Amino acid sequence: MAMDQIHLWIGAIATIAFAITGVLAIADRGVDLFGVLVLGVITAIGGGTIRDIILGVPAFWSSSQIFVWLALGACVLTFVAESFFTQPQIYRWMLYIDGLGAALFGIQGADKAWSAGFGLPVGPVILGVVTAIGGGLLRDILAGRKTLLMSHELYAIPVTLGCCIYVLILNFLPEYTLEGSVICMLAIFGLRVAAIRWDLRVPKVFITKRR
């Protein structure tokens, strides 16, 4: 199986996981099915859309709508079977797949910006992070929730670290791009799994004092 196909499969699974966790994050607020569809789809494809807008290229889902359909399907499924997905064990699995998605989307985003020669070397890191967390930020803003940036979760930080390392590999070891992308994804995923598993958070010393 070629790398592209693996990416497509992980991308599809990740899109579904993003939509599911996206809907679950807001379901406790009493959202109607339309809101569920909009906010779930935005969680799943919003980050890539912002990335493409900043890159000045057509939104990725304008040519491959499969991701929109997958997200819509996942939203309906989550709406109907919410009580299934909120079971602690299942929910944790969704978080893991969501973490895999963040890893894939982050590295894919950095890769797309790098290939476009956008703002090297900082641009690919920024756009990788935007791809991975932009959709969740949009959802939280539209749903009136506190965004990820104000929580102290270890979510964006693993993505940022992974994208930084990936950009270093692209720059200094271009012949190891493929291996590098896999390693960086695994690193992001591993950190994210550890954060979920042991409820790791940003240490207090790195947090400003609340007044």
Add this chain to the structure above:
Amino acid sequence: MAMDQIHLWIGAIATIAFAITGVLAIADRGVDLFGVLVLGVITAIGGGTIRDIILGVPAFWSSSQIFVWLALGACVLTFVAESFFTQPQIYRWMLYIDGLGAALFGIQGADKAWSAGFGLPVGPVILGVVTAIGGGLLRDILAGRKTLLMSHELYAIPVTLGCCIYVLILNFLPEYTLEGSVICMLAIFGLRVAAIRWDLRVPKVFITKRR
């Protein structure tokens, strides 16, 4: 009178209505005239602007600024004559015209995306909805209000249904595009009027449980 001219007239009236209802929605929070101008104009032209950004074409108001001027004028008028517009009878009329505007902007947005061949067939529906409700969402986010997506109003749903039907007509009955656009607009408008008139909302069975 040609169809284009009718669109222009409805567009102008709708822009004014969007600005007025946009300002009235936030006026009770104590907003200064500058905030009124910015938030009213964003309500009126924000949706079309987001649509054009996603489409990758220049913002519609960069070539025909009449809509910006109309919105600005309507904002000043609303600021000065707020007590007039908040009379229940007048306010209801504004909501009706606002509904007509949502119908027009939705179908126009879908049409623009379809003509650009953007992400067929899902793209035109998404961008139609974005055109109709994007400005209101932006206003609510900037004003710190709960957005439409978290209310259970029948606003975005009629627009979405209308855009779906319109896209089906564009696809399967392209020779009836004109008639189709009028029918879809009237359908959206009719549903919206009914929702305002009888205070219809999304039935509870379609709403997630608040925890």
Add this chain to the structure above:
Amino acid sequence: MAMDQIHLWIGAIATIAFAITGVLAIADRGVDLFGVLVLGVITAIGGGTIRDIILGVPAFWSSSQIFVWLALGACVLTFVAESFFTQPQIYRWMLYIDGLGAALFGIQGADKAWSAGFGLPVGPVILGVVTAIGGGLLRDILAGRKTLLMSHELYAIPVTLGCCIYVLILNFLPEYTLEGSVICMLAIFGLRVAAIRWDLRVPKVFITKRR
């Protein structure tokens, strides 16, 4: 020293000041270092990014990343030395430099839109204001704070007035563009300094009644 170089220097100082005041505005909410970096950088370069997206040109920091680095550095500095910057005397100085930055960014933004022939004559005013306040709005939205538009601070109003006058000069006195830009910047800066110094706010007569 050429005008371009002066702009570059003021731009660099303003970027640093925007990042510092941007971080200080949210530091009291208990933000982690990652959030500080993201929100500070967004405050500093977000307005120009939105402007460039609406203009349809590549984000300004994709070619000159120095502004991103300066913002990142200023964020780290503010995180480490927060107690230094929150001293009333120092903080006021930061606000002054921030005001200088708003003046520069506003006029630069209007200038960029004018040169691109974007939506004359309204477009340059809108994009000037977007450049000056867009980053702060994004930060406030992402941090869950009340935005500038809902406060009654004299911040956006001086910028808007300055941009209006600058556009009038560009239109009617094109031979005085250089002098005009300096005068408009000084006017914005002067109004902003006066607003900080004497805590001037929008008079009550220009504010809608809170209900």
